[in-house]
Amino acid sequence: MSSIAANLQQIHSRIADACARAHRSPAEVALMAVSKMHPASVILEAHAAGQRLFGENRVQEWQAKFASLADPSSFAKLSSDFAPLASKALPNPATDIEVHLIGPLQNNKTTKAAELFHAVDTLDSLKTAERLNAAAAPLHKTLPVLIEVKLSPEETKHGLAPSEIPALLAALTPLAHLRVSGLMTVPPWSEDPETARPYFQHLRRLRDENIDAHPTLTQLSMGMSNDFAVAIEEGSTTVRIGTAIFGKRAYT
Numbered sequence: 001m002s003s004i005a006a007n008l009q010q011i012h013s014r015i016a017d018a019c020a021r022a023h024r025s026p027a028e029v030a031l032m033a034v035s036k037m038h039p040a041s042v043i044l045e046a047h048a049a050g051q052r053l054f055g056e057n058r059v060q061e062w063q064a065k066f067a068s069l070a071d072p073s074s075f076a077k078l079s080s081d082f083a084p085l086a087s088k089a090l091p092n093p094a095t096d097i098e099v100h101l102i103g104p105l106q107n108n109k110t111t112k113a114a115e116l117f118h119a120v121d122t123l124d125s126l127k128t129a130e131r132l133n134a135a136a137a138p139l140h141k142t143l144p145v146l147i148e149v150k151l152s153p154e155e156t157k158h159g160l161a162p163s164e165i166p167a168l169l170a171a172l173t174p175l176a177h178l179r180v181s182g183l184m185t186v187p188p189w190s191e192d193p194e195t196a197r198p199y200f201q202h203l204r205r206l207r208d209e210n211i212d213a214h215p216t217l218t219q220l221s222m223g224m225s226n227d228f229a230v231a232i233e234e235g236s237t238t239v240r241i242g243t244a245i246f247g248k249r250a251y252t
Contacts, residue, residue, distance in 0.1 A: 004042060005049035007245045008033070015239070018232035029232055032100065032221075034242030037249030040065040046245065047093040055121070055240050057103030059113050066116060069094040102184075102221075102240060104158050111135040119144040121184050121221055124160045126171045129178060136177035143177060146184040146221055149206060151199045154188055162206055169214050182219025182237070183207050193227035200234035 011031060019026045035043050036057035043054060043065065056062035069092060100119040107128055113120060114135035123129055123145045136143045147168060150159030160168060165183075172180050183206060187199035200222050211217045223231025225244035232239065242249075 002045055002049065004045045004245060008046065008049050008051055011241055011244055014229060015232065018229040022233045024232070028237060030238040032102075032238055032240045033245050034102065034224075034240050035065075035246065036061065036103070036242065038246050040068040042246050043069065043093055043097070047097060052097050053238075054097055054099045055102040055242075056099055056117075057101075059101065059105070059109040059116065062099060062101075062116055063112065066094055066099075105132075107131055114139060114141065114143060117143075119146070119181070121146040122148040122158065123180075124148045124150075124158060126168060129168075129172055129175060133175040133177045141177060142179050144179050144181045145172075146182050146219060147180065149183050149185045149203060151185050151202050152188045157186055157188075159185065162202075165206060165210060166213075169210060169217070173214075180214060180216055182217055182221065184221035186224075187222075187227070189226070191226070193230045196223075196227040197230050197234060200231050200236065204235045 012026075015029055015031060016026045019029060030053055031051070032053045032055045033046050033051050034055040035046070036055065056065070098118045099116070100121045101113055101117045102121045105113055105120060105122055105128055110128060110131035114132055120132060120143060123132070124147065129145070132143060132145070147165060148159035149162060149165065150157050151162070169180060172178060183203050185199060185203045187196040190196065203220055203222055207217055207220055219237045220235055221238040221240065223236045223239040225241050228236070228239035228241060
């Protein structure tokens with residue numbers, strides 16, 4: 001078993017434990033493998049271990065990885081370097097995985113983002129939403145989106161202020177090529193996962209306050225390598241795990 005496969009197995013076990021404590025089914029929690037800052041080869045390895053949901057931070061980074069995986073000669077080279085594939089006939093990950101954008105989206109990248117990603121989890125403005133909607137229309141796509149909410153005063157954090165959520169939700173209603181699926185947040189990092197609990201509770205309350213008016217707002221993307229068990233206890237439906245699966249980032 002590869003190290004990535006072993007890490008995935010351990011994460012699934014920890015997800016199951018957290019769900020048991022919260023009296024939830026593990027089927028309610030999706031595991032997103034955050035492959036940002038890692039080469040395409042780790043996606044291949046995780047895919048061979050059964051992982052299908054991935055998160056990437058930058059449009060141009062995933063564009064390069066997708067090209068590498070989609071190109072037959074490049075994929076053949078990646079496969080030959082990964083021994084477990086020698087005895088498996090797996091689909092090419094380029095057409096067999098779901099990839100979400102989980103980093104900030106610049107308005108000049110919306111066309112490419114709509115083309116490359118299956119969902120955008122960091123929507124925080126109507127302008128960006130309108131551009132995504134316009135880009136998705138000729139592709140005949142309905143693009144799932146999450147609204148990123150800023151619950152921390154840290155300048156490095158992105159997202160919408162909680163008070164702005166109802167107005168954005170109302171403005172998104174006419175955009176036929178977007179489907180608002182839920183909310184996402186990134187709490188301040190801490191070695192103590194309990195420090196993130198109030199932020200996760202806050203995001204859940206915001207979802208619950210708006211779901212009657214917007215019934216598709218069911219998802220909560222919250223929880224990363226150091227605090228995902230707490231996030232699950234507080235209702236997370238997707239945990240975004242990078243370091244605990246792939247190790248520290250391979251490049252910057």
